[in-house]
Amino acid sequence: MGLQHDYPWVKAPVLIGAPMRLISLAPLAVAVSHAGGLGFIGAGTEVHDLDAHLQEASRLIRETPVVGSAADVLPIGVGFINWGADFDTTVRTLEKYKPAAVWFFAPYKNADLVQWTEEISNATQGNTKIWVQVGSVHDAVEVARLCRPDVIVAQGSDAGGHGLERGAGIITLLPEIADALKHEGFEDTSVVAAGGVVEGRGVAACLALGSEGVVMGTRFLASTEATIAAGYQRAVVRAKDGGINTVRSKVYDTLRGTTGWPERIGGRGIINQSFLDAKDGKVTKENMDAYAEALKKGDDGWDENGRLTTYAGTGVGLIDRIKPAAAIMKEIRRQVMDIELRTSKRQSRI
Amino acid sequence: MGLQHDYPWVKAPVLIGAPMRLISLAPLAVAVSHAGGLGFIGAGTEVHDLDAHLQEASRLIRETPVVGSAADVLPIGVGFINWGADFDTTVRTLEKYKPAAVWFFAPYKNADLVQWTEEISNATQGNTKIWVQVGSVHDAVEVARLCRPDVIVAQGSDAGGHGLERGAGIITLLPEIADALKHEGFEDTSVVAAGGVVEGRGVAACLALGSEGVVMGTRFLASTEATIAAGYQRAVVRAKDGGINTVRSKVYDTLRGTTGWPERIGGRGIINQSFLDAKDGKVTKENMDAYAEALKKGDDGWDENGRLTTYAGTGVGLIDRIKPAAAIMKEIRRQVMDIELRTSKRQSRI
Structure with a gap:
């Protein structure tokens, strides 16, 4: 027990x-x-x-x-x-x-x-x-x-x-x-x-x-x-106001091709350009292409104008x-x- | 202090x-x-x-x-x-x-x-x-x-x-x-x-x-x-699993005509037929009419198939x-x- x-x-x-x-x-x-x-x-x-x-x-x-x-x-x-x-x-x-x-x-x-x-x-x-x-x-x-x-x-x-x-x-x-x-x-x-x-x-x-x-x-x-990645970690340390600057969405699963998740589930991450470009959660080909380009940048793909997936909870502002x-x-x-x-x-x- | x-x-x-x-x-x-x-x-x-x-x-x-x-x-x-x-x-x-x-x-x-x-x-x-x-x-x-x-x-x-x-x-x-x-x-x-x-x-x-x-x-x-209203109170006591059975939305402000709220704000309430009928948050004339009819029913407008606004937080399941x-x-x-x-x-x- x-x-x-x-x-x-x-x-x-x-x-x-x-x-x-x-x-x-x-x-x-x-x-x-x-x-x-x-x-x-x-x-x-x-x-x-x-x-x-x-x-x-x-x-x-x-x-x-x-x-x-x-x-x-x-x-x-x-x-x-x-x-x-x-x-x-x-x-x-x-x-x-x-x-x-x-x-x-x-x-x-x-x-x-x-x-x-x-x-x-x-x-x-x-x-x-x-x-x-x-x-x-x-x-x-x-x-x-x-x-x-x-x-x-x-x-x-x-x-x-x-x-x-x-x-x-x-x-x-x-x-x-x-x-x-x-x-x-x-x-x-x-x-x-x-x-x-x-x-x-x-x-x-x-x-x-x-x-x-x-x-x-x-x-x-x-x-x-x-x-x-060091870029991901830096984005976590940088983020403030975790409730406002993170969001739960399916955008990153779409961008990364991690499909198959039950419909009821989404992923919370730090808001960045990929999310902002996905109006109403819809991911365009341009967004997919920009994501692929950001991947090539390595750690810089998480910089202030970054696009890469940065899953994190609302507590991120306290870190x-x-x-x-x-x-x-x-x-x-x-x-x-x-x-x-x-x-x-x-x-x-x- | x-x-x-x-x-x-x-x-x-x-x-x-x-x-x-x-x-x-x-x-x-x-x-x-x-x-x-x-x-x-x-x-x-x-x-x-x-x-x-x-x-x-x-x-x-x-x-x-x-x-x-x-x-x-x-x-x-x-x-x-x-x-x-x-x-x-x-x-x-x-x-x-x-x-x-x-x-x-x-x-x-x-x-x-x-x-x-x-x-x-x-x-x-x-x-x-x-x-x-x-x-x-x-x-x-x-x-x-x-x-x-x-x-x-x-x-x-x-x-x-x-x-x-x-x-x-x-x-x-x-x-x-x-x-x-x-x-x-x-x-x-x-x-x-x-x-x-x-x-x-x-x-x-x-x-x-x-x-x-x-x-x-x-x-x-x-x-x-x-x-x-007694009907509202009964709905609060009845509700369970507060995170699943409440939702934050603008549907009830629309139905009640309490417009004027800043765009960033919505109201959390117990999910009922009015919300379910508002696909993607869009309120139709039928929904407005059904809401007006429910208002006439008084406390019964909050019954199991109710439609009336029941603002409550996710803690409602503990009451x-x-x-x-x-x-x-x-x-x-x-x-x-x-x-x-x-x-x-x-x-x-x-």
Whole structure:
């Protein structure tokens, strides 16, 4: 029961690295777990190279063990975009490496997750815990009934990258999901918050909301261990006023050719010229061509007049430095402790 | 400095009743202040009957004083929708009643608020404090520079009723605004959170984010003192999965003829047949006619197949009972205390 039981190396508050496709690979996932969190590799839709990523993670962990983790489990997780990931390759690879958790997201329908849950649990003798990301109360309850996952990730509308086109922020989503799961008899299911948390105040807020752990994606875009272009990282550090200067849309999936996503889902990213040129979300040939040209510019494709995809959440305005994952997590833990000590003092005066 | 200094009757945590147009009138505003919060009358765009509302509020407060309030100030606030409210009538009426605060929202441009701030402050000898609601960091800083308000209300995307069509939830908006104001030298400006808070977990989360007080609108829709149709209230209690079953749109302003709003603003309400019939937000004559017919049905115009405007935030799914404002606030204070005591115990073990 509980995250600190299932992942005995993690410290409170439980900080989780989001499985960002192409960006959160072995170096970042392992760094988060080394620092007392739970890191996830973002396999996404591409599982042909998952074996290589897990092999690298295994090597990094052999070199520097994650103190407190069990010998038969790889102390990181792997995230999948279920509509696109190859099932048989996934099961075979997970059986070999036994990561501590898998994270499911965006099946065409929730019922598709039943087979994923059953076969992965069997192949790993239950060592690999099942996490499912949802963006609504409806999906949380349906997934709980169908799969009985260990963890529901409640993703709010402030999240960067892919998520529901329309939904609530975690301020209401997390409590409503927690109440609904309890009401339906799933009080053993852990609920963790994702979407808009980049520093200590957000983590402390999620703990007050009842979250057992807190997921961060956007914050780790600006970590030294992220597999990410320097231009993308600079754009993340530069962006301010995150609610105004990011937008959820399907424009970047169109421009990049990452089609196949369920209709209900879009990606939040920093607004740039590609988005501004796509009137009402319609992408013209000129826009496609300009995008292809921007790609050739490398890091400069993310400059002030840039065009390249810059997925990030509304918390991007609170990030102003690139740091190692461990330093990010240490700073956040100190901020949370300061906030909670202030709360304690206020309480003790009452 | 600080809300408990300026409004000496308020208790911690500072709970604020949002100035909901047509709904938060003297009975609700006074009930919130009587219960140790700060209630706001929602004058909105219509100030011709503001004198009558303030006269009623004065009478209610003479009958049952708000303990701790100063004799020369009416211990409630008044909210205005600045693009529509008549300036001269407003100043004259506020001079007569001296409410503790005014709350500005939705000017065509922020510079319009300079005259409002100056003349109201002069007319009330500074007894009426200036609150300004914003939805972005840009507006918070611009308003602070132009008007030096006492309070900035940071309204997140989960809020019900009118707000920015596109913006962040309070999980990121509140900290980014607080940091920006401090950075620009406005550390004396109080920042309070609005949008998505309906119970104790949300209030505790806002306090962790650094909010000095917390605004609630949607929660008070289901209060006995709200001036609201029984059908509307039943729809609020019935709604679940608030992020999915509410939407921000301009459809209801069109249907009700409440035009004149700045283009950047839309209203969040519970999805019903009127919205579903408005494909891509376009309102047809059939839809207008059906709306007019629904109006004639009274409370039944909000039934399961209803069409009438039901503004509410994403927190609506967490509300399941109509109660007096004082009972709502008492319950929330108890919930916040429980959460903070749990936090204290966790801290004391570390």
